[in-house]
Structures are given as C-alpha cells and as structure tokens.
Amino acid sequence: MSYHFFESPKALFCKESVVSHLTIAVCSPNFLPLHVSPFSVIHSRSGYQCKQQHVEPVAPSSKRNINKMGNASTKLPPLELVPKCETAKFMGTWFVVGNKPTYLETNASNAVERYTFLSNDKKPGHDVDIDFQYNDGDPITSKLKSLPQKGYIQTDNGDKSVSSIWKVSPFWPIKLDYPIIELDADAYQYCVIGYPSRQYLWIMSRTPQMKEETYDMLVKRCIDKHGYDTSNLRKVPQKWTAEERQKRGLTAKEIPDDMSLE
Numbered sequence: 194m195s196y197h198f199f200e201s202p203k204a205l206f207c208k209e210s211v212v213s214h215l216t217i218a219v220c221s222p223n224f225l226p227l228h229v230s231p232f233s234v235i236h237s238r239s240g241y242q243c244k245q246q247h248v249e250p251v252a253p254s255s256k257r258n259i260n261k262m263g264n265a266s267t268k269l270p271p272l273e274l275v276p277k278c279e280t281a282k283f284m285g286t287w288f289v290v291g292n293k294p295t296y297l298e299t300n301a302s303n304a305v306e307r308y309t310f311l312s313n314d315k316k317p318g319h320d321v322d323i324d325f326q327y328n329d330g331d332p333i334t335s336k337l338k339s340l341p342q343k344g345y346i347q348t349d350n351g352d353k354s355v356s357s358i359w360k361v362s363p364f365w366p367i368k369l370d371y372p373i374i375e376l377d378a379d380a381y382q383y384c385v386i387g388y389p390s391r392q393y394l395w396i397m398s399r400t401p402q403m404k405e406e407t408y409d410m411l412v413k414r415c416i417d418k419h420g421y422d423t424s425n426l427r428k429v430p431q432k433w434t435a436e437e438r439q440k441r442g443l444t445a446k447e448i449p450d451d452m453s454l455e
Contacts (some may be wrong), residue, residue: 258431289306290429319344326339385414
C-alpha cells in the first residue's frame with residue numbers, strides 16, 4: 194500500500210482543498226492507481242470530485258443492490274459479492290499471495306495486511322484500521338514499507354457487523370471501493386478482493402502459503418464467475434524466517450514453523 198505523486202502539467206489533484214499540478218498513482222491491495230486528467234472527476238466513489246480550483250461534493254447515488262458492485266466507467270457486468278462477510282471474523286492478519294498488481298506492487302513480496310475493527314467508543318470516523326507492510330523487492334532483504342489506511346464498512350441497514358463491500362481511504366477525501374468477491378465462508382482462511390474494472394485483483398490467505406488446489410480454484414472462479422483475465426496474475430513471493438517473523442510482529446500461528454525457511 195503506497196502512494197506517490199508525479200509532477201505533470203496535465204493533471205490536477207485536490208487534497209484538503211489545495212489544488213496541485215500533480216498526477217497521482219495510488220497503489221495497494223486496498224486502493225488503486227488514480228489517473229486525473231485536467232478538470233476531470235477523480236475515479237473514486239468518495240463523494241468528491243476535483244476541478245480546477247475547488248472540491249465539489251457529489252450527490253450520493255441511489256440505493257444500490259449491496260450484493261453487486263458495478264462501475265459506471267466500464268461495460269462489464271457488476272461484480273458479484275459474497276452473500277455474507279462477518280466483520281469480526283474478517284479481522285486479523287492476511288497474506289497477499291496473488292494479485293493483478295497495480296504499478297507500485299509489481300515487485301512486492303512478503304505482503305501482509307492487518308485489520309482491526311474499532312469499537313463504537315473508539316471510532317475516529319472510520320470503522321477499521323488497516324496496516325499494510327511489504328518488502329519492496331526480494332523477501333526479507335529489500336526495503337520494508339508500512340502504510341496505514343482507513344476502512345469504511347458499507348451497509349444499507351446500518352449494521353456493520355456484516356458486509357461484503359467496504360471503502361478504503363489512504364487520505365481524505367479519497368475513498369475507493371473494496372468488494373469482497375470470494376471468501377472461505379466457514380473458516381475465513383482465504384478471500385479475494387476485486388475491482389469493478391477487473392484491472393486489479395488480490396488473493397489473500399491467513400498463512401503465507403496457500404494450497405495449490407485452493408489457489409487454482411479461486412483463479413478459476415475469478416475467470417468463470419467474475420469475468421477476469423488472469424494472464425497477468427502474479428504470485429506474490431512469501432518467504433519467511435523465524436527472525437523475520439519476529440521482526441514483523443507475527444506469530445507462529447500466523448506463520449507456522451514449517452512455512453519458514455529455518
């Protein structure tokens with residue numbers, strides 16, 4: 194999860210009501226590259242659009258089918274969300290084992306996400322704290338990056354204990370769709386996060402190694418059920434030692450000894 198700014202006279206980006214001549218590329222399993230043309234709307238469902246000198250609120254869309262996730266910018270059919278995702282069960286540690294990567298994820302390894310649900314008395318305006326850490330290159334030896342994000346659970350009835358669609362934010366006012374399209378309904382040992390345009394995809398597991406038959410099953414579902422082209426699907430390297438496990442604050446339950454190099 195990272196974001197970088199690139200100077201460009203052809204683009205405008207609004208952050209905290211300040212307009213800069215920038216093109217922004219936002220990259221993570223939770224949020225995606227944003228390409229902003231002059232005076233164009235940021236590709237986000239955040240309720241804001243960027244124009245030359247100010248940020249304008251966008252009227253909320255009409256009530257949608259919470260089990261479908263479409264995108265007005267594509268003619269592809271809406272993504273089918275999992276019928277039920279219990280927030281409490283989804284919390285904890287996830288390892289990114291496969292993805293259709295965004296620009297800044299092409300070399301990521303040992304990618305780990307941690308989700309923490311915030312109780313009502315501690316919520317600072319969002320529902321979930323998300324921490325993402327990964328090596329930007331070879332596992333263990335390359336630079337370790339860590340970037341926090343905020344999760345917003347979407348629901349039609351106000352009950353945030355169950356929902357298959359979230360939004361995530363790297364910073365105000367950006368909020369991006371986070372549709373959960375596959376999930377181990379019994380043990381919550383795997384999940385797949387999609388994106389309406391099908392340009393990006395994240396396959397995640399509770400441990401750094403996923404059984405090959407499970408991985409192949411999820412890839413087939415992404416193709417047959419969700420209309421994905423997986424020709425550029427990348428397996429994310431997950432190589433660990435006991436020392437690296439301890440350094441990253443992970444446990445033997447999350448990375449069993451038989452999944453480490455030592």
